[in-house]
Amino acid sequence: xxxxxxxxxxxxxxxxxxxxxxxxxxxxxxxxxxxxxxxxxxxxxxxxxxxxxxxxxxxxxxxxxxxxxxxxxxxxxxxxxxxxxxxxxxxxxxxxxxxxxxxxxxxxxxxxxxxxxxxxxxxxxxxxxxxxxxxxxxxxxxxxxxxxxxxxxxxxxxxxxxxxxxxxxxxxxxxxxxxxxxxxxxxxxxxxxxxxxxxxxxxxxxxxxxxxxxxxxxxxxxxxxxxxxxxxxxxxxxxxxxxxxxxxxxxxxxxxxxxxxxxxxxxxxxxxxxxxxxxxxxxxxxxxxxx
Amino acid sequence: xxxxxxxxxxxxxxxxxxxxxxxxxxxxxxxxxxxxxxxxxxxxxxxxxxxxxxxxxxxxxxxxxxxxxxxxxxxxxxxxxxxxxxxxxxxxxxxxxxxxxxxxxxxxxxxxxxxxxxxxxxxxxxxxxxxxxxxxxxxxxxxxxxxxxxxxxxxxxxxxxxxxxxxxxxxxxxxxxxxxxxxxxxxxxxxxxxxxxxxxxxxxxxxxxxxxxxxxxxxxxxxxxxxxxxxxxxxxxxxxxxxxxxxxxxxxxxxxxxx
Amino acid sequence: xxxxxxxxxxxxxxxxxxxxxxxxxxxxxxxxxxxxxxxxxxxxxxxxxxxxxxxxxxxxxxxxxxxxxxxxxxxxxxxxxxxxxxxxxxxxxxxxxxxxxxxxxxxxxxxxxxxxxxxxxxxxxxxxxxxxxxxxxxxxxxxxxxxxxxxxxxxxxxxxxxxxxxxxxxxxxxxxxxxxxxxxxxxxxxxxxxxxxxxxxxxxxxxxxxxxxxxxxxxxxxxxxxxxxxxxxxxxxxxxxxxxxxxxxxxxxxxxxxxxxxxxxxxxxxxxxxxxxxxxxxxxxxxxxxxxxxxxxxxxxxxxxxxx
Numbered sequence: 001x002x003x004x005x006x007x008x009x010x011x012x013x014x015x016x017x018x019x020x021x022x023x024x025x026x027x028x029x030x031x032x033x034x035x036x037x038x039x040x041x042x043x044x045x046x047x048x049x050x051x052x053x054x055x056x057x058x059x060x061x062x063x064x065x066x067x068x069x070x071x072x073x074x075x076x077x078x079x080x081x082x083x084x085x086x087x088x089x090x091x092x093x094x095x096x097x098x099x100x101x102x103x104x105x106x107x108x109x110x111x112x113x114x115x116x117x118x119x120x121x122x123x124x125x126x127x128x129x130x131x132x133x134x135x136x137x138x139x140x141x142x143x144x145x146x147x148x149x150x151x152x153x154x155x156x157x158x159x160x161x162x163x164x165x166x167x168x169x170x171x172x173x174x175x176x177x178x179x180x181x182x183x184x185x186x187x188x189x190x191x192x193x194x195x196x197x198x199x200x201x202x203x204x205x206x207x208x209x210x211x212x213x214x215x216x217x218x219x220x221x222x223x224x225x226x227x228x229x230x231x232x233x234x235x236x237x238x239x240x241x242x243x244x245x246x247x248x249x250x251x252x253x254x255x256x257x258x259x260x261x262x263x264x265x266x267x268x269x270x271x272x273x274x275x276x277x278x279x280x281x282x283x284x285x286x287x288x289x290x291x
Numbered sequence: 292x293x294x295x296x297x298x299x300x301x302x303x304x305x306x307x308x309x310x311x312x313x314x315x316x317x318x319x320x321x322x323x324x325x326x327x328x329x330x331x332x333x334x335x336x337x338x339x340x341x342x343x344x345x346x347x348x349x350x351x352x353x354x355x356x357x358x359x360x361x362x363x364x365x366x367x368x369x370x371x372x373x374x375x376x377x378x379x380x381x382x383x384x385x386x387x388x389x390x391x392x393x394x395x396x397x398x399x400x401x402x403x404x405x406x407x408x409x410x411x412x413x414x415x416x417x418x419x420x421x422x423x424x425x426x427x428x429x430x431x432x433x434x435x436x437x438x439x440x441x442x443x444x445x446x447x448x449x450x451x452x453x454x455x456x457x458x459x460x461x462x463x464x465x466x467x468x469x470x471x472x473x474x475x476x477x478x479x480x481x482x483x484x485x486x487x488x489x490x491x492x493x494x495x496x497x498x499x500x501x502x503x504x505x506x507x508x509x510x511x512x513x514x515x516x517x518x519x520x521x522x523x524x525x526x527x528x529x530x531x532x533x534x535x536x537x538x539x540x541x542x543x544x545x546x547x548x549x550x
Numbered sequence: 551x552x553x554x555x556x557x558x559x560x561x562x563x564x565x566x567x568x569x570x571x572x573x574x575x576x577x578x579x580x581x582x583x584x585x586x587x588x589x590x591x592x593x594x595x596x597x598x599x600x601x602x603x604x605x606x607x608x609x610x611x612x613x614x615x616x617x618x619x620x621x622x623x624x625x626x627x628x629x630x631x632x633x634x635x636x637x638x639x640x641x642x643x644x645x646x647x648x649x650x651x652x653x654x655x656x657x658x659x660x661x662x663x664x665x666x667x668x669x670x671x672x673x674x675x676x677x678x679x680x681x682x683x684x685x686x687x688x689x690x691x692x693x694x695x696x697x698x699x700x701x702x703x704x705x706x707x708x709x710x711x712x713x714x715x716x717x718x719x720x721x722x723x724x725x726x727x728x729x730x731x732x733x734x735x736x737x738x739x740x741x742x743x744x745x746x747x748x749x750x751x752x753x754x755x756x757x758x759x760x761x762x763x764x765x766x767x768x769x770x771x772x773x774x775x776x777x778x779x780x781x782x783x784x785x786x787x788x789x790x791x792x793x794x795x796x797x798x799x800x801x802x803x804x805x806x807x808x809x810x811x812x813x814x815x816x817x818x819x820x821x822x823x824x825x826x827x828x829x830x831x832x833x834x835x836x837x838x839x840x841x842x843x844x845x846x847x848x849x850x851x852x853x854x855x856x857x858x
Contacts (some may be wrong), residue, residue: 030834032663034664034667090578090662093849096841099670101842103791103795104842111835208610218791222674229667258682261676263678263679264675267673267674267675274664274668345749366748366752369749377747381743381744383740383743383747384741385807395731395735397733397740400733406730408729410728
């Protein structure tokens with residue numbers, strides 16, 4: 001049971017980071033980036049590659065992985081989202097673009113890095129915690145602590161730095177922020193790069209505890225989205241609450257039913273929630289007015 | 292025809308801390324034009340929004356046809372015979388001007404899905420009749436040559452007339468016009484006035500909201516003036532025009548009247 | 551939707567397609583007939599998207615769900631319960647409609663992103679369920695689906711099935727055009743532009759959205775059922791994310807709201823991989839890159855029209 005909780009919490013934290021990514025990007029640019037989950041995949045997978053195939057020490061390999069992931073986010077923004085955004089394409093076209101981009105990343109990972117799932121060494125060697133009678137991999141704790149730290153960092157940045165203020169202003173509208181002298185395109189670039197980096201870090205964090213492979217991106221993307229909506233789309237608190245909630249549910253489903261049913265149940269929850277309480281558990285709802 | 296009089300009774304609408312309309316009442320009678328003027332933010336557009344069902348959560352009553360429309364959704368209100376135009380003329384994308392006007396005839400269509408799929412004689416007759424009506428309407432509005440053009444390509448003035456045509460083709464009993472003259476040149480404004488007058492003569496009750504004071508006064512049987520959400524004067528145009536409260540609040544210097 | 555008449559390019563394409571379709575059984579090889587059958591069935595699903603998204607503006611990524619109900623429904627009912635295939639198709643259709651009714655209202659109330667994401671999640675959930683469940687036999691799929699028969703005549707004959715598939719496609723296309731040119735089509739275009747304006751015209755927006763979804767569900771379910779009857783096999787990978795993306799691809803390459811677009815797009819996606827023999831590993835990535843390019847550079851596709 002303790003193990004299930006640990007897994008649930010840790011994966012939940014990853015979902016929370018992904019959910020945060022959705023919210024951040026959505027609030028600054030109005031775009032829902034369904035390739036979000038791939039950042040987790042790239043972070044973990046590329047770190048493995050750097051560790052395996054370059055002489056970089058582990059911490060630098062992680063850094064390289066995160067940087068590569070950040071680069072991916074920048075590429076996505078610059079070459080896919082920005083052109084569509086400038087053209088004011090309908091939302092589903094942009095969404096489709098990000099889905100396709102994500103699928104391409106997934107296939108590239110498959111072609112370049114191979115079909116085998118890979119894992120990473122733990123961040124703190126031989127770190128395990130005793131909970132009751134079981135010993136649990138300490139990496140789970142690393143994930144949880146770091147996630148909370150990261151989210152606090154993001155929260156503080158948004159609240160107290162000028163960059164954060166500008167990003168929050170963008171949330172109002174593109175036109176308004178332009179009037180305020182903020183470049184929405186620059187904000188978009190920053191938010192896409194930042195969320196990519198965060199996602200990559202989350203990937204590097206969780207891989208030692210589980211594994212990574214070319215097709216985990218889609219799953220994280222879906223669960224991250226469900227987590228975001230469950231918790232309350234567009235808010236940090238919602239991302240955290242939704243993420244952990246979903247992580248725990250998934251862990252329980254995985255243990256007592258079957259891991260194959262996780263998406264099904266997640267979707268069922270999503271549907272019920274959207275029908276009954278679209279603003280999510282924390283009650284804040286980011287609604288976009290109809291064009 | 293039952294009681295086609297539209298009665299707004301003591302309506303109050305608050306948005307958060309702001310009172311947009313405060314205990315306002317007015318009546319639109321069939322075959323009469325009721326003008327509604329006031330400075331920006333006076334609550335005129337809110338009034339139209341409230342009557343047409345787009346703005347909810349207000350206190351007071353909207354009586355029409357012996358019923359209270361307060362809880363009705365916009366589509367139901369439209370089907371009951373109350374049409375409106377919007378401040379920003381928005382044509383339906385992807386449709387021609389003719390098709391846009393035909394879209395306004397939606398309330399008159401009786402053919403259902405099956406009839407359409409099997410192209411029953413009933414459906415075809417109905418479609419032909421609707422099309423003919425729409426073509427006539429376009430001609431009346433001076434848009435006949437634009438019938439097959441994509442509506443969104445039309446210049447601003449024509450879009451306004453298209454918007455109006457779409458509302459009128461619904462054959463409403465009450466017509467709510469939200470600043471229809473905004474942005475029109477004097478010639479177009481005259482044509483607009485003629486069309487509105489014709490509707491009134493045909494027995495439609497019209498509520499006309501606009502900034503162009505001479506335009507409104509020239510058409511109205513009755514004028515209501517609002518300021519900061521409250522009605523400050525209501526009555527025949529001449530009397531309202533001379534009302535000192537109105538002069539002070541709104542008319543002030545006559546040059547300020549232009550849209 | 552310059553409605554009644556087709557533009558010359560489209561009319562020409564339609565004539566060409568009709569000519570090919572008529573000539574194929576006589577002059578074409580079995581491979582040609584096979585390909586054209588598959589094209590017809592996928593085109594039918596794309597036509598349903600061309601209605602739901604093209605007319606009513608509802609960006610639903612979940613047509614594969616209805617395809618799956620149609621496909622698995624037929625498979626399960628015939629192999630496990632010995633039902634007549636036609637009956638199975640009908641029952642699967644009813645299930646699809648019921649699902650559309652059940653989730654339609656809450657789903658279609660969602661705006662823009664939420665609808666798209668919700669339907670993506672639905673599509674993935676369907677695939678996941680198909681992979682997981684014992685009812686669907688998981689990743690193994692179901693084989694041994696019997697052929698359709700009418701009286702003593704069996705549709706095992708490829709030409710017969712070919713005609714059946716194209717008949718369904720033609721009926722779908724005709725329905726699409728008839729509806730598009732009617733007041734129903736105009737109501738859809740209105741609600742796709744602005745919901746508030748549509749309401750002011752007396753259009754019951756929710757009802758019309760639901761009707762669009764229902765019709766789309768029917769088309770997709772039937773196409774899904776027929777495909778499975780044709781292939782005598784069903785498996786989860788028939789409904790994975792690649793298929794979802796490919797359907798959109800077919801729609802966009804052909805041209806949104808165009809008449810021949812769905813058929814042309816389906817033809818592209820079915821035929822091009824066959825010309826890339828030896829490059830199977832790169833097929834998907836090639837298509838996805840192409841779709842990205844189409845979205846970015848050529849949003850009108852072959853036969854569509856783009857404003858501004």
